[in-house]
Amino acid sequence: MGETVTIGNLGYPRIGSQREWKKALEAYWAGKLEETDFLQEMARIRLEQLELQKDKGVELIPVNDFTFYDHMLDMAVMFGIVPERFAYKGGQVSLDTYFAMARGSKQAAACEMTKWFNTNYHYIVPEIGGQSPALTENKPLAAYRFAKQHAGIAGKPVIVGLYTFLKLSKGFQQAELGQKVGQFLPVYLQMLKELEQEGVNWVQIDEPVLVTDVSDEDMEQVERIYRAIAQEVPGLHVMLQTYFEGVDRFEQVVQLPVHGIGLDFVHDRETNLQAIARYGFPRDKRLGVGLIDGRSIWRADLDSKLRLVETLAQSVPYEQMILQPSCSLMHVPVSTEPEEKLDPVIRKALAFANEKLDELKLLARAIRNSAEAAGELEASRQHLDRFRSLPQRNRQDVVSRQTEWAKLQDKRSLVFAERFPLQQEKWGLPVLPTTTIGSFPQTPEVRQARLRWRRNEWDQSQYESFLQEQIASCIRLQEELGLDVLVHGEFERTDMVEFFGEKLDGFIFTQNGWVQSYGSRCVKPPVIYGDVAFREPMTVKESVYAQSLTSQPVKGMLTGPITILCWSFVRDDRSREQVANQIALALRQEVEALEAAGIEMIQVDEPALREGFPLKERDRESYLDWATRAFRIATSSVKDTTQIHTHMCYCEFHDILHAILALDADVISIETSRSHGELIAKLEGEGYDHGIGLGVYDIHSPRVPSTAEMMDIIERALQVLDPALFWVNPDCGLKTRGLEETKAALANMVAAAREARRKW
Ligand code: GLN
Numbered sequence: 185m186g187e188t189v190t191i192g193n194l195g196y197p198r199i200g201s202q203r204e205w206k207k208a209l210e211a212y213w214a215g216k217l218e219e220t221d222f223l224q225e226m227a228r229i230r231l232e233q234l235e236l237q238k239d240k241g242v243e244l245i246p247v248n249d250f251t252f253y254d255h256m257l258d259m260a261v262m263f264g265i266v267p268e269r270f271a272y273k274g275g276q277v278s279l280d281t282y283f284a285m286a287r288g289s290k291q292a293a294a295c296e297m298t299k300w301f302n303t304n305y306h307y308i309v310p311e312i313g314g315q316s317p318a319l320t321e322n323k324p325l326a327a328y329r330f331a332k333q334h335a336g337i338a339g340k341p342v343i344v345g346l347y348t349f350l351k352l353s354k355g356f357q358q359a360e361l362g363q364k365v366g367q368f369l370p371v372y373l374q375m376l377k378e379l380e381q382e383g384v385n386w387v388q389i390d391e392p393v394l395v396t397d398v399s400d401e402d403m404e405q406v407e408r409i410y411r412a413i414a415q416e417v418p419g420l421h422v423m424l425q426t427y428f429e430g431v432d433r434f435e436q437v438v439q440l441p442v443h444g445i446g447l448d449f450v451h452d453r454e455t456n457l458q459a460i461a462r463y464g465f466p467r468d469k470r471l472g473v474g475l476i477d478g479r480s481i482w483r484a485d486l487d488s489k490l491r492l493v494e495t496l497a498q499s500v501p502y503e504q505m506i507l508q509p510s511c512s513l514m515h516v517p518v519s520t521e522p523e524e525k526l527d528p529v530i531r532k533a534l535a536f537a538n539e540k541l542d543e544l545k546l547l548a549r550a551i552r553n554s555a556e557a558a559g560e561l562e563a564s565r566q567h568l569d570r571f572r573s574l575p576q577r578n579r580q581d582v583v584s585r586q587t588e589w590a591k592l593q594d595k596r597s598l599v600f601a602e603r604f605p606l607q608q609e610k611w612g613l614p615v616l617p618t619t620t621i622g623s624f625p626q627t628p629e630v631r632q633a634r635l636r637w638r639r640n641e642w643d644q645s646q647y648e649s650f651l652q653e654q655i656a657s658c659i660r661l662q663e664e665l666g667l668d669v670l671v672h673g674e675f676e677r678t679d680m681v682e683f684f685g686e687k688l689d690g691f692i693f694t695q696n697g698w699v700q701s702y703g704s705r706c707v708k709p710p711v712i713y714g715d716v717a718f719r720e721p722m723t724v725k726e727s728v729y730a731q732s733l734t735s736q737p738v739k740g741m742l743t744g745p746i747t748i749l750c751w752s753f754v755r756d757d758r759s760r761e762q763v764a765n766q767i768a769l770a771l772r773q774e775v776e777a778l779e780a781a782g783i784e785m786i787q788v789d790e791p792a793l794r795e796g797f798p799l800k801e802r803d804r805e806s807y808l809d810w811a812t813r814a815f816r817i818a819t820s821s822v823k824d825t826t827q828i829h830t831h832m833c834y835c836e837f838h839d840i841l842h843a844i845l846a847l848d849a850d851v852i853s854i855e856t857s858r859s860h861g862e863l864i865a866k867l868e869g870e871g872y873d874h875g876i877g878l879g880v881y882d883i884h885s886p887r888v889p890s891t892a893e894m895m896d897i898i899e900r901a902l903q904v905l906d907p908a909l910f911w912v913n914p915d916c917g918l919k920t921r922g923l924e925e926t927k928a929a930l931a932n933m934v935a936a937a938r939e940a941r942r943k944w
């Protein structure tokens with residue numbers, strides 16, 4: 185084609201190729217690394233990332249995407265937005281205060297953390313109370329200078345847009361947005377002015393909130409912010425960056441007085457494409473073409489990417505385009521290079537951050553000179569073809585069941601009101617039955633044993649008898665405590681998804697595919713690369729063993745289809761709905777196997793139900809429809825007397841209550857110990873009429889709550905909820921707690937339930 189395009193990046197993974205970043209942070213927190221050594225190590229990691237991007241041919245290299253914890257926290261700290269409890273006295277915020285805000289300290293609880301849009305990354309929520317903002321340090325400027333000085337890179341500072349920053353903060357009412365913009369704008373402009381004075385060319389201002397449903401009033405604020413920037417800082421080239429979805433208010437956004445608009449052409453690409461076809465794209469702006477999926481780990485289909493660029497070229501000249509990932513690459517692992525243990529066909533189908541930068545470069549070369557890039561394009565095509573035709577990805581048995589999905593019965597044979605009395609009779613539980621959410625403390629001993637087994641130091645039978653001992657003592661403990669419905673304790677599980685992924689067809693596990701979840705915490709999501717199918721019972725052995733030790737009921741314990749989906753990297757050639765249904769069908773077989781083996785109370789955890797929520801209102805109902813149906817497919821084939829439990833946590837529930845009801849689980853337990861009143865009122869409003877366990881204590885803290893405290897929560901709940909439907913349980917699994925505090929807390933909980941029973 186002979187055309188020239190620019191290559192840009194939006195953000196690079198912070199964690200280091202071997203998670204050195206995480207290790208440095210944790211060593212520093214543990215007092216094992218001096219501050220100067222810590223800072224030096226961070227600088228070294230950072231430099232490596234900058235140089236790598238330069239080597240990969242990235243022309244617009246992001247700076248200030250790096251952080252010691254989180255970019256939203258950085259913004260808050262830069263503006264001096266430090267909650268009062270941290271006793272901050274103004275001026276530059278110390279490293280200690282910075283980390284105290286992130287992680288809590290002896291004196292002050294940490295700031296809240298919440299999900300970054302629909303990703304698995306969590307940011308620190310700024311608390312904008314009465315404080316007025318001040319520029320305590322210019323972090324983007326420092327990052328720019330660092331790259332310039334040490335790597336000779338004139339980087340592109342990445343800064344959270346003021347609109348997005350305020351929308352994601354808490355501590356003020358939506359009606360006060362205009363006032364807050366007025367307060368913050370001068371400080372924000374001052375920060376940008378310093379960049380301008382330094383000679384910075386491009387800045388990337390991230391406004392992902394623009395892909396959500398933006399009101400007219402909000403749009404006025406957006407216009408106000410960008411008009412002010414254009415006026416006050418005319419020398420800066422502003423790339424207004426959006427990602428994760430299309431921009432509905434394209435017509436207005438594209439008229440903002442900025443120098444570039446970055447759009448996501450991977451997620452919801454049609455919205456953006458159609459908008460450009462319809463309204464055109466202004467000649468005086470660069471178009472940031474979000475071309476390579478920053479959220480998926482798969483090699484891109486470069487032919488289709490080239491076709492997309494050609495389509496865009498009908499409205500936007502090539503030299504106006506900047507080819508870039510759809511969002512920051514912090515959501516994918518660093519490099520596929522260490523993945524030597526993977527099947528080579530699968531390995532070659534993966535593209536992590538570094539490989540995605542290579543793809544961008546190759547695309548740019550193909551656009552400049554298609555003949556020159558032909559060989560590499562062909563190689564890429566072949567890798568993809570080989571992967572696509574893997575039999576594990578095209579299983580006739582799974583696909584033919586797929587066609588049955590539509591017809592599949594996803595309802596229990598009796599409605600809840602009819603099966604409830606049958607269940608009451610079968611189980612004969614006291615009112616306000618007590619139970620737990622599943623896992624019991626995973627002691628160092630348990631972790632050790634698993635490690636030994638993984639390293640083949642222990643054989644299967646050795647490991648299994650160890651697990652049996654753990655289960656037996658867990659059952660004994662629960663009996664001693666007087667709990668009504670017991671669990672086996674989940675000692676065989678590292679986490680909720682990996683355990684199932686290893687036992688189902690269609691999953692692989694990487695060696696080093698880590699991504700940042702929050703702070704120094706990284707996760708290594710399983711990869712769903714093929715059709716998901718049931719191989720053999722996954723949990724029956726442990727549950728049956730636990731049940732054999734007691735006359736109390738033992739709940740079976742599974743992870744639900746949506747949670748398995750949301751916490752994995754998912755193949756992108758099938759819809760998420762299809763993959764969820766495949767998982768659901770496999771779980772249905774597990775549920776049936778448990779039931780056949782005499783486990784007739786089965787909990788299917790779905791903590792991620794809310795996580796999969798689409799960003800735009802209009803997509804939400806259809807998501808909830810298929811998500812709840814997947815859950816019902818997994819759980820509805822059981823007998824009337826079999827009791828299905830579910831558990832949810834980490835989220836707001838108010839906007840999905842109807843979906844929670846649609847799960848039609850017999851009992852749901854919800855993590856609410858920190859926001860009781862509100863939720864109870866809403867449950868009442870929605871007419872929640874199934875069994876419910878509102879967590880009566882917060883398991884995230886080592887504190888042992890008193891019986892009186894828990895009584896109080898139970899009493900408040902019973903003012904609106906039917907005692908016949910109410911369960912008493914902690915608000916989440918106990919895996920991360922110590923054994924002694926767990927015993928004490930559960931003893932108090934059982935005492936509270938018994939006392940409450942005397943009253944109702
Ligand atoms: N059953 C799981 C456990 O107890 C549930 C964990 C969760 O909800 N996150 O660990």
Ligand code: ZN
Pocket residue numbers: 621791831832833834855915916917
């Ligand atoms: Zn939970």
